[in-house]
Amino acid sequence: MADSGLPHRPKPEETPEAAAAPAAEGAGGPSKNALKKAAKEKAKAEKAAQRAAQEKAQAAAQTADDTAKDLYGKIPKTEDAVPVTRVKELSEDLYEKEVTVVARVDNARVQSAKLAFLMLREQGTKIQAVVAAAEPISRQMVKWTGGLSVNTIVQVTGIVKKPGVPVSSATLSNLELHIRKVYVIAEAAQMLPMQVKDAERPPPEGADEGQLDSEGTPLVTLKTRLDNRVLDLQTETSQAITWISSGVAQLFAEYMIKSGSRWISTPKIAGAASEGGSNVFEIKYFKRNAYLTQSPQLYKQMCIAGDMENVFEIAPVFRAEDSNTHRHLTEFTGLDFEKTFRHHYHEVLEFAEDLLVFILSELKVRYKDQIAVIQKSYPKAGDFRLPKNGKALRLKYMEGLALLKEAGVDVSEQERFENDFTTAMEKQLGQIIREKYDTDFYVLDKFPMSVRPFYTKADPEDPTFSNSYDFFMRGEEIMSGAQRINDVKELEDSMRAKGLDPNQEGFEDYLSAFRQGCPPHAGGGLGLNRIVMFFLGLPNVRQATLFPRDPQRLRP
Numbered sequence: 001m002a003d004s005g006l007p008h009r010p011k012p013e014e015t016p017e018a019a020a021a022p023a024a025e026g027a028g029g030p031s032k033n034a035l036k037k038a039a040k041e042k043a044k045a046e047k048a049a050q051r052a053a054q055e056k057a058q059a060a061a062q063t064a065d066d067t068a069k070d071l072y073g074k075i076p077k078t079e080d081a082v083p084v085t086r087v088k089e090l091s092e093d094l095y096e097k098e099v100t101v102v103a104r105v106d107n108a109r110v111q112s113a114k115l116a117f118l119m120l121r122e123q124g125t126k127i128q129a130v131v132a133a134a135e136p137i138s139r140q141m142v143k144w145t146g147g148l149s150v151n152t153i154v155q156v157t158g159i160v161k162k163p164g165v166p167v168s169s170a171t172l173s174n175l176e177l178h179i180r181k182v183y184v185i186a187e188a189a190q191m192l193p194m195q196v197k198d199a200e201r202p203p204p205e206g207a208d209e210g211q212l213d214s215e216g217t218p219l220v221t222l223k224t225r226l227d228n229r230v231l232d233l234q235t236e237t238s239q240a241i242t243w244i245s246s247g248v249a250q251l252f253a254e255y256m257i258k259s260g261s262r263w264i265s266t267p268k269i270a271g272a273a274s275e276g277g278s279n280v281f282e283i284k285y286f287k288r289n290a291y292l293t294q295s296p297q298l299y300k301q302m303c304i305a306g307d308m309e310n311v312f313e314i315a316p317v318f319r320a321e322d323s324n325t326h327r328h329l330t331e332f333t334g335l336d337f338e339k340t341f342r343h344h345y346h347e348v349l350e351f352a353e354d355l356l357v358f359i360l361s362e363l364k365v366r367y368k369d370q371i372a373v374i375q376k377s378y379p380k381a382g383d384f385r386l387p388k389n390g391k392a393l394r395l396k397y398m399e400g401l402a403l404l405k406e407a408g409v410d411v412s413e414q415e416r417f418e419n420d421f422t423t424a425m426e427k428q429l430g431q432i433i434r435e436k437y438d439t440d441f442y443v444l445d446k447f448p449m450s451v452r453p454f455y456t457k458a459d460p461e462d463p464t465f466s467n468s469y470d471f472f473m474r475g476e477e478i479m480s481g482a483q484r485i486n487d488v489k490e491l492e493d494s495m496r497a498k499g500l501d502p503n504q505e506g507f508e509d510y511l512s513a514f515r516q517g518c519p520p521h522a523g524g525g526l527g528l529n530r531i532v533m534f535f536l537g538l539p540n541v542r543q544a545t546l547f548p549r550d551p552q553r554l555r556p
């Protein structure tokens with residue numbers, strides 16, 4: 001033992017007391033039994049050491065004569081440069097060709113001493129790989145490959161073959177990779193909190209953990225999936241859904257930019273809760289309090305006052321609503337726009353209707369592969385109905401109300417303009433419109449002034465109503481918008497009528513934007529998460545949100 005530099009501490013048997021003490025076993029020395037036991041222990045230890053040495057020698061010999069020792073294991077530097085083919089690009093054209101892929105191990109199993117299977121998964125696309133012991137592939141390589149832990153990222157080189165029978169559990173069921181080399185790029189922990197393959201099917205309706213399907217396979221609840229979102233994102237369905245979300249944002253930006261709109265970024269921290277209402281998050285801001293913005297509403301209008309004419313934003317929107325429903329989040333992605341018009345707010349309404357028709361019809365074309373994947377779990381994903389003539393169906397609020405009344409719905413509160421439609425009414429109206437007009441996307445225009453925010457312009461012909469509109473998909477709201485009041489006097493009166501004080505902190509900058517003159521304008525705010533959810537017919541908005549935030553959830 002190396003000198004530790006610490007003062008020597010005598011072991012118990014080295015102390016003077018120990019030297020003076022009589023031997024524990026009595027004056028005649030250790031008993032026969034004790035001697036026998038000690039001899040037995042010694043023999044056992046010798047045997048174990050012998051066995052370990054033998055195993056070590058055997059392993060060394062095996063490695064020495066392992067014909068495949070360079071064909072598997074940790075990835076060698078030389079393999080880094082090998083060109084890689086994407087799994088989803090593999091096809092029957094590559095039969096008998098050698099390819100290299102990088103993928104996760106979805107499943108690994110040893111069939112026999114000479115045969116093992118890997119299911120490989122790259123962004124949800126699966127292909128089966130086989131490793132069989134035959135020169136130069138060794139039994140050791142087969143055993144090692146079949147023992148890889150699930151989710152490990154591997155680089156596999158192999159020959160593309162046609163399997164004897166199609167591999168029904170693989171996405172590429174008519175292809176099989178016959179492994180030549182397999183190297184580990186990043187190893188996964190042995191125990192994962194959730195199996196990605198168990199999350200491939202939709203979650204059960206109830207929240208109870210431990211549910212099994214009729215074949216005894218675990219059903220993973222939405223809560224477990226969201227708790228382990230990184231694993232959940234690896235499923236084929238989540239991969240496809242996240243592509244649709246990306247597509248909605250891209251198509252929104254594409255349409256806006258094509259129309260000459262400017263991409264803006266407005267603050268999410270504000271000094272006052274100026275949009276009113278209690279659904280605002282208060283935060284600590286150095287020595288004072290601040291608020292997270294509930295929408296870019298006031299700022300997008302201030303940009304119009306700043307002569308920007310046509311603006312849009314894609315950004316988080318915060319709502320401190322304790323709503324625990326399938327469609328409410330406390331943070332969502334808002335797609336907002338604001339635009340000037342010349343003669344009538346319908347110029348902007350039409351612009352927004354064409355925007356939605358563009359997004360929804362382009363999604364169907366550009367993301368048809370992803371939609372087909374999602375449809376396997378959520379059959380409604382592929383059946384979103386758009387108006388045949390490419391023009392949005394637009395009804396007046398009162399026409400919608402009449403359709404509900406005709407269907408026997410009690411709309412007396414709505415007729416008295418006391419309340420907006422309830423969620424149940426909106427859904428029923430969606431059904432009626434689908435049957436009558438064969439579309440899942442429609443617009444209601446001219447809402448009662450009483451149910452809209454202070455910045456909404458009243459209908460000059462009948463001020464009971466307003467120049468405001470909501471957009472619906474499958475009977476649920478995805479957008480709100482309106483012509484805005486652009487005259488400062490009218491704006492202050494409207495604030496007072498809604499019980500707001502124009503002199504309240506936070507309104508001065510907004511109001512002064514109008515004092516120096518602001519052109520007529522209108523706009524709207526869309527919820528990206530809801531568009532994805534309703535387009536695909538998903539049961540819950542959390543499935544259309546990367547890392548959802550709701551009153552119960554602040555992680556991951």
Ligand code: AMO
Binds near residue numbers: 321328478480482527
């Ligand atoms: P509104 O409050 O109606 O309007 O919001 C606009 C759109 O945002 C989405 N949305 C939500 N999505 C998920 N969870 C929520 N809690 C949630 N709340 C709203 C919906 C909704 O249609 N300033 C106005 C817009 C405007 O007039 O331009 C506004 O924010 O899809």
